[in-house]
Amino acid sequence: MSKYEEFPRIKRLPQYVFAVVNELKAKLRREGEDIIDFGMGNPDLKPAQHIIDKLCESAQKPHTHRYSMSQGIPRLRKAICDFYERRYGVKLDPEEEAIMTIGSKEGISHLMVAMLSPGDIALVPSPRYPIHYYAPVIAGASVLTVPLPLEGSVSERQEKFLKSIYETYEDSYPKAKVLILNFPNNPTTMIVEKEFFKEIVDFAKKKGLWIVHDFAYADLCYDGYKAPSILEIEGAKDIAVELYSMTKGFSMAGWRVGFVLGNPTIIYNLKRLKSYLDYGTFTPIQVASVIALDSDYSIVEEARDIYNKRLELLVNGLNRAGWQVEKPKATMFLWAKIPEKFQKLGSVEFSMKLLREAHVAVAPGAGFGEHGEGYVRFAVVENEKRIRQAVRNIKKFLRQYND
Numbered sequence: 001m002s003k004y005e006e007f008p009r010i011k012r013l014p015q016y017v018f019a020v021v022n023e024l025k026a027k028l029r030r031e032g033e034d035i036i037d038f039g040m041g042n043p044d045l046k047p048a049q050h051i052i053d054k055l056c057e058s059a060q061k062p063h064t065h066r067y068s069m070s071q072g073i074p075r076l077r078k079a080i081c082d083f084y085e086r087r088y089g090v091k092l093d094p095e096e097e098a099i100m101t102i103g104s105k106e107g108i109s110h111l112m113v114a115m116l117s118p119g120d121i122a123l124v125p126s127p128r129y130p131i132h133y134y135a136p137v138i139a140g141a142s143v144l145t146v147p148l149p150l151e152g153s154v155s156e157r158q159e160k161f162l163k164s165i166y167e168t169y170e171d172s173y174p175k176a177k178v179l180i181l182n183f184p185n186n187p188t189t190m191i192v193e194k195e196f197f198k199e200i201v202d203f204a205k206k207k208g209l210w211i212v213h214d215f216a217y218a219d220l221c222y223d224g225y226k227a228p229s230i231l232e233i234e235g236a237k238d239i240a241v242e243l244y245s246m247t248k249g250f251s252m253a254g255w256r257v258g259f260v261l262g263n264p265t266i267i268y269n270l271k272r273l274k275s276y277l278d279y280g281t282f283t284p285i286q287v288a289s290v291i292a293l294d295s296d297y298s299i300v301e302e303a304r305d306i307y308n309k310r311l312e313l314l315v316n317g318l319n320r321a322g323w324q325v326e327k328p329k330a331t332m333f334l335w336a337k338i339p340e341k342f343q344k345l346g347s348v349e350f351s352m353k354l355l356r357e358a359h360v361a362v363a364p365g366a367g368f369g370e371h372g373e374g375y376v377r378f379a380v381v382e383n384e385k386r387i388r389q390a391v392r393n394i395k396k397f398l399r400q401y402n403d
């Protein structure tokens with residue numbers, strides 16, 4: 001219960017499920033416990049030094065402290081378009097098909113305000129990154145959830161998911177206006193192949209459905225997998241935009257640099273809205289982001305390799321400890337089914353137990369929507385030494401409950 005009256009729009013935003021786990025984490029820390037924290041996907045790595053140097057150099061120039069440009073400075077929009085051409089072979093017009101956002105979270109939030117009105121329907125997968133659900137809610141729209149299959153091969157899951165989207169769309173009244181997608185997926189780590197995007201673009205075009213694809217984990221792919229951009233599909237730009245973020249691959253979480261790329265109508269509308277709302281990200285950050293995007297891609301690969309190594313350690317360690325998990329092909333997460341003997345606790349209670357007894361913090365699956373129940377998510381934002389320690393703690397914890 002809130003101590004204050006909640007205004008109607010705020011009433012539609014429940015307290016974060018993660019809050020209870022976070023409170024316990026803070027309490028244990030105050031009591032002096034060392035908590036190994038895999039709870040939030042908040043990257044712990046530092047951007048490459050030349051990017052930080054450019055930020056400092058640019059901040060020394062008096063003119064860079066004025067208001068910046070809400071849509072992003074032209075050089076930055078050109079840099080992201082060049083990056084997409086090099087990496088995905090996708091040609092984009094920096095004027096009409098690219099806009100900067102204050103991180104992709106702000107991007108998706110205002111995108112939904114621009115695209116949706118009360119009475120409109122958005123199709124959103126579940127489990128999902130919370131803002132995928134709540135951005136349409138904040139816009140006053142209704143949400144229909146589409147379950148993401150949690151088990152099976154990549155092609156089985158793709159097919160099942162497509163079928164669910166088609167069915168949910170056909171059942172929607174009025175017809176859904178926007179479909180939100182996110183692959184590689186947070187929290188489930190589900191990946192798709194290009195074929196999936198071909199099919200969904202084809203469907204969306206036939207039905208007049210907009211697609212918003214959150215590509216936050218574009219750069220964190222392992223074992224030879226390369227995540228496709230939806231914009232690689234011919235004609236995707238007619239109905240789709242993609243959000244690209246510098247948070248994960250470039251380790252620039254706090255810098256707040258994201259982009260919306262693709263369909264010119266969507267971008268025009270977002271630009272109009274944002275011109276009322278903000279003056280853009282601090283210019284030196286934008287200038288340094290140009291340097292980052294123009295850099296050799298190896299700076300991203302270095303971060304990717306660190307996350308990969310951490311995931312390997314965690315996955316192998318948990319399997320040795322008797323918690324059966326599979327290494328993901330992408331993201332910085334491990335989406336782990338709660339061991340059988342703890343299933344009945346539910347993900348929130350299990351996360352609290354793990355925190356209390358093993359001093360390891362994870363995100364309960366229920367925080368990502370009802371379909372996330374039965375799972376927890378580890379974000380590998382702790383170093384290798386601490387991951388080894390976490391595995392030892394979990395092993396001890398599990399052993400206690402072995403009959």
Ligand SMILES: Cc1ncc(COP(=O)(O)O)c(C=O)c1O
Nearest residue numbers: 041103104105129186216245247
């Ligand atoms: C799927 C997804 N989208 C967006 C974001 C937010 O990224 P940004 O820092 O670009 O706002 C995250 C961050 O965890 C995420 O997991």
